[in-house]
Amino acid sequence: MSTATLPAGAATSDTAHDTRQPPGIKVIFFTEMWERFSYYGMRALLVLYLVNALGYERANALALYGIYTGLVYLTPLIGGAFADRYLGQRRAAVIGGTVMMLGHFAMAFEPLLHLALGLLIVGNGFFKPNTTAMVGHLYNGEDDPRRAGGYSIFYMGVNLGAFLAPLVAGTLGQKLGWHWGFGAAGVGMLLGLCQFLWQQPLLGRAGLMPQQGPVGKADIGLILGWSAGCFAFVFGALQAWKFVGPVYGGLPTVAQVLIAVGVIGGAIWSIVKPDAKSVGHEPLNRAEWGRVISIVIVMIFVIAFWTGFEQAGGTMALFADENTNRMVGSFEVPSSWFQSINPLVIVALAPVFAALWTRLDQSRYRMGDTMKQALGMVVLGLGFVVMAMAQSMADSGIKVGMHWLAIVFFIHTLGELMLSPVGLSMVSRVAPAKLVSLLMGVWFLSSAAANYLAGVMEELLKGSGFALYPFLAAFAIGAGVLLALISRPLEKAMHAK
Known part of the structure; x- marks a missing residue:
């Protein structure tokens, strides 16, 4: 049967001949x-x-x-x-x-x-x-x-x-x-x-x-x-x-956080809580609990990644505007243009990474999902090492060249390609069937927490003795190394039956 004879948006059951989108x-x-x-x-x-x-x-x-x-x-x-x-x-x-x-x-x-x-x-x-x-x-x-x-x-x-x-x-x-x-x-x-x-x-x-x-x-x-x-x-x-x-x-800050979490969490749960009749009352078994706990543990680590990555629209946008020499002849490159580097690299390299993971997964060098995400965190941290060097030059009164930010955005996008699609795939595959939607929502909540931390991190570090970019480099690399060290038991729990 040709897809042309079907209602728009429908799919034919003859998948051998149904290759068009x-x-x-x-x-x-x-x-x-x-x-x-x-x-x-x-x-x-x-x-x-x-x-x-x-x-x-x-x-x-x-x-x-x-x-x-x-x-x-x-x-x-x-x-x-x-x-x-x-x-x-x-x-x-x-x-x-x-x-x-x-x-x-x-x-x-x-x-x-x-x-x-x-x-x-x-x-x-x-x-x-x-x-x-x-x-x-x-x-x-x-x-x-x-x-x-x-x-x-x-x-x-x-x-x-x-x-x-x-x-x-x-x-x-x-x-x-x-x-x-x-x-x-x-x-x-x-x-x-x-x-x-x-x-x-x-x-x-x-x-x-x-x-x-x-x-x-x-x-x-x-x-x-x-x-x-x-x-x-x-x-x-x-x-x-x-x-x-x-x-x-x-x-106090702690009280603000607790109240915000309680109010937002309660409001969301009152709206999205599942109907008991639709999900049943069968409790999770031990293996399913292990998978849930493993996902939550990885989610906590992922907050470290997105807290750094989301500096792109915040402190790095201001760095591009205030501390970067953006003149090309008589034309000044708008500072907002740097934020186009990330999607450009994703479009160019996403197929390359998909092929790379497929090849690695079929070889003796296969890495588990948690190890891939750990590597993504380390790569993000290396990007902030470069960013810290650029900030050091800017602090001495020098406007840095545009290539510094371009390199950082490129490195950070490599880290994103190692972490983000792998994490989404992991949740959809590992989560117990009756909790897939809930855990996917929880996974995105980690991004919500990270985006907020990205906005306030510079202020939180004031008076601590830590500069923002060196701290983010150490934070991301440290989180990646720790996740790599515990990746084996996490992978074992995720594959438990």
């Missing part, structure tokens, strides 16, 4: 590309905007960046739950995209800064998990041989948007005016939404509940109502913070 994959590719363009365009400018345009102190700008990027990793747990129970993935994605578009446009107006960030955080929660999940729904079950290729195409869309964003939105923001850069991010999100709705027929039934049809005019009220609800929630939270914030800020 479903047409719906290009819809999600371009939707995700434009969404990532908007996200990374705004991210490339945020700290620079706070410091250079709004007069934020460096520490406060980095802290706000850490809170924003940390919450971005928390809200998908809630948005995914709303989609599963009430909205369906397709409508949730449209609502999320609408709210994010409003947030990006609001960033162009200085008085709306916090409202804009809140809209972006909440909108991302509705958008991000549901577009990712829709990719899987384009295929005919878990054994469809096209599935891995489909997610690779999806991943390329993510990185294409991330590559273009600093070059376009960053240039507009730094050369023409900040509102031009943030406006460009909003236009990118609008384009993503329009092409998603326009090309819906190619998605088939992907992202729809059994009783739902494609998103149409009849859903305008639903979309506007939920979008208005998101706006009201963010506005109300900001008003409440005016009263709660001063009291909370006066508490």
